[in-house]
Amino acid sequence: MDMMKMTDRTYYAPKGGLPPQTDLITDRAVFTEAYAVIPRREFSDIVASFLPFWDKTRLWVIARPLSGFAETFSQYIMEVQPGGGSDKPEPDTGAEGVLFVVEGEITVRLDGKSHVMKPGGYAFLPPAAKWSLRNESSGTARFHWVRKAYEFVDGIEAPTPIFTNENDIAPIAMPDTEGKWATTRFVDPTDLRHDMHVTIVTIGPGGVIPFPETHVMEHGLYVLEGKAVYRLNQDWVEVQAGDYMWLRAFCPQACYAGGPGNFRYLLYKDVNRHMKLGTPFTRG
Template sequence: MTDRNYYNVPGGLPPQTQLLTDRAVFTTAYAVIPKGTYSDIVTSFLPFWQKSRFWVIARPLSGFSETFSHYIAEVESGGGSERPETDASAEAVLFVTTGTLDIAIDGEGHTLEKGGYAFIPAGAEWSLRNAGDATSQFHWIRKRYQRLEGLDAPEAFVTHEDLHNPVEMPDTNGAWATTRFADPEDLRHDMHVNIVTFRPGGVIPFAETHVMEHGLFVLEGKAVYRLNQDWVEVEAGDYMWLRAFCPQACYAGGPGSFRYLLYKDVNRHMSFSGPMVQ
């Protein structure tokens, strides 16, 4: 498998000598959570998990992004959960950035290594365990599944980034490409979690403005990102959280590739009762 560079959160606590000036921004249109904010004191612990902790970097907030939550999970050797999810309406995507995890979904076992990806449908019975010697980290993105009469729910699947060829955006000569794990034409899915890659010099050459909410975790590299009216510098480990219709654009200056894990909600009518109501 390809030796990918995925950013992993080191934890710890900044020294007393560190300046308070930081790049963290929270506005009505977007948020930027820089990698320096992932200290030990902002971790969360969840019921029924052992030897595990979580950085919660997105959660539904009224008037902001309302459809998803995003955790960075750290599981020590021997840790995990036999009951990881307590909400039967929540579907999930897991993406492993370091270590090895054993996962069972509806009785079928799999091993997730670095670069491993799992989609877990709402209502599935699953468990996760770190049977290795090293601590593992993974991204856990959750969304309440919007069921529709006449449309079956998608089934679980486990895969790896290396098994999916990036799809080049038109007329970019590969400077901008997306690795898609779910078929975009499969309307059973109401969220996509993809990996977007820009080669040095690659750009989003217009201000994307659309109904989809976004969570973007920078896996590798650096770039300048346009969010609403602001240009912000971002690098590996940073997280961007965009509400619907927030204009966005990007310029990847190099020297290496700029890559991020991207969440977006898709394939459903707009609810008149609020996005979290079925």
């Protein structure tokens, strides 16, 4: 499949700054009861955040748990300057994490081993993992950090760490799509130790998701490359590299890839666990 060539893979990373005073205010940003779209122009200096115990680092929070909306995860775009990083990056011992590098180079230390991660690099960090992260290069590093409270299950062990790069993983084409729609999977979907997946979806020029997916999994979609027209609930929304979509469970979703190159996005979803039930009714 030509669209999956290793050399075709690129990653959009925000740089911050502010739009000029001559720009129009109107934009594609939208927040609804079913979905949100954060266009890449919104990743400006004034919405950047900072974290305890992180040096020479800022971030953009692009997803966080909200009552009645996406409730299972948070997602950051981290920007670490040379020499920056953290020796205490994750304060929650019950949180698992995924890192995905879109620019520059980071070094993650875990269990006495150092892992140098470059663009396309993926890491899964299990709950209670004692890891640290530093930018030991001479350039700025930017990466996604997805965090989730791990759902333990009696009789099933927590997952072990994973370090890999998408360039070392062959995308798997979806059935009956003539290779126009494929997924790069970093975790075996049948491995029930994992309660979330972070994958990369690639749709070739003119390819489509040909039906409105409607399902229980919450989604975060960061567009790495290309452009598309996305169907979200009842609306058609144009998106491009650097945009982020946040989809509530059961929000209908489909798309047309706009070309001229591939449309690719980093996708979060929660998987492999029973649905939490509410407080049972009591009888008087």
